Amino acid sequence: MSNTQMLKGILDGCLLAIINEGEVYGYELAEKLESYGFQQTSEGTIYPLLIRMQKEEMVTTTLKKSTAGPRRKYYSLTPKGKNELQAFIERWNQLSHSVDQILQKRGSVK
Amino acid sequence: MNAPKHTLTAASQDFLDNLSLYLFSSGKKDKEVKEIVEELEDHLIEAEKRGKSVSHIIGHSPKAYMEQLSNEMSFDFKWLSYLPIIVLGVFAYVLLGDTIREGVQFTLLQVVGYPAVCIILVLFYLKMFKFLASTKISKTKSITTTFILGTLPILFFLGLMYANDAYKTPVVIKLGTTGNIIAALVAIAIFIGISLWSKTWFTIVIPTILFLPEFLISLTSFEKETKAILTISVLFVTLIIYNVYTFKKAKKET
Numbered sequence: 001m002s003n004t005q006m007l008k009g010i011l012d013g014c015l016l017a018i019i020n021e022g023e024v025y026g027y028e029l030a031e032k033l034e035s036y037g038f039q040q041t042s043e044g045t046i047y048p049l050l051i052r053m054q055k056e057e058m059v060t061t062t063l064k065k066s067t068a069g070p071r072r073k074y075y076s077l078t079p080k081g082k083n084e085l086q087a088f089i090e091r092w093n094q095l096s097h098s099v100d101q102i103l104q105k106r107g108s109v110k
Numbered sequence: 111m112n113a114p115k116h117t118l119t120a121a122s123q124d125f126l127d128n129l130s131l132y133l134f135s136s137g138k139k140d141k142e143v144k145e146i147v148e149e150l151e152d153h154l155i156e157a158e159k160r161g162k163s164v165s166h167i168i169g170h171s172p173k174a175y176m177e178q179l180s181n182e183m184s185f186d187f188k189w190l191s192y193l194p195i196i197v198l199g200v201f202a203y204v205l206l207g208d209t210i211r212e213g214v215q216f217t218l219l220q221v222v223g224y225p226a227v228c229i230i231l232v233l234f235y236l237k238m239f240k241f242l243a244s245t246k247i248s249k250t251k252s253i254t255t256t257f258i259l260g261t262l263p264i265l266f267f268l269g270l271m272y273a274n275d276a277y278k279t280p281v282v283i284k285l286g287t288t289g290n291i292i293a294a295l296v297a298i299a300i301f302i303g304i305s306l307w308s309k310t311w312f313t314i315v316i317p318t319i320l321f322l323p324e325f326l327i328s329l330t331s332f333e334k335e336t337k338a339i340l341t342i343s344v345l346f347v348t349l350i351i352y353n354v355y356t357f358k359k360a361k362k363e364t
Contacts, residue, residue: 052182
């Protein structure tokens with residue numbers, strides 16, 4: 001299984017979590033994601049996800065002027081997005097707990 | 111546009127242009143296309159300032175990335191309404207030409223053929239734009255393709271003309287004097303209507319250049335040959351004047 005397949009779905013939750021820290025724009029979001037160790041995914045991957053999250057009303061956007069270049073789109077979470085983040089955290093905790101347990105019991109690859 | 115702007119590298123600008131064309135020919139909503147292109151432009155500017163390449167942003171397949179974006183965006187049903195309008199435009203054009211010359215007379219083949227050719231051409235163009243936007247081809251190849259795409263409508267309509275001569279299908283519409291005047295008025299109304307709808311002068315200027323001199327010359331009492339020569343020369347001169355004018359105007363704007 002490739003990294004990208006494994007990341008699908010998880011990336012959504014991570015984006016929600018980062019946006020929850022405060023209003024961000026696309027480039028900033030990609031940079032933050034990278035700083036947490038998501039280096040293999042190309043930066044543009046976030047945009048299709050952001051478009052979907054906007055359609056599903058998880059995030060809202062506001063356009064602000066930037067000094068050099070086009071207007072900048074800032075993302076923030078909606079109440080629906082916050083609920084989804086909460087649900088993601090619970091799902092993730094459960095999943096990572098189970099995966100941890102299996103890996104620890106079965107031990108390392110011999 | 112606001113003044114001091116970071117200029118993107120050719121590779122990035124190419125990608126943005128191709129993305130617009132790809133999404134546009136996939137029938138995505140105008141506003142959504144503009145938004146995502148603007149957002150990626152901002153991202154690419156920031157990334158280039160830090161020395162990152164396009165492939166760092168979009169991955170190694172521009173086509174796959176364009177598809178990913180396209181899949182999340184909504185189809186604009188407004189595009190479907192363009193088809194009948196283009197058909198209507200061509201219809202008005204043919205109609206007006208006929209009223210000036212030999213009078214309106216359509217065979218069954220023409221009645222079916224004109225709309226069919228328009229629809230085939232439009233669908234084909236959309237497919238080709240989408241293909242060209244997402245595929246890398248050499249300069250010579252893209253010039254050849256553009257040339258072929260440009261001559262295609264002429265070939266189709268000439269083909270229809272010849273087919274109409276070769277296969278005699280029954281005449282289904284034939285108008286008398288009053289009918290022709292009404293037809294001309296309808297055609298002019300369609301041109302004005304499309305012009306208002308599209309908010310461009312194009313569908314008024316082009317038919318005027320093409321038909322007004324011919325119409326005025328047909329009213330004179332010159333010999334048939336003189337009329338033909340006059341029509342062609344006037345057409346030639348006005349088209350050149352119009353081209354120079356639009357070229358100068360476009361240059362002024364940039």
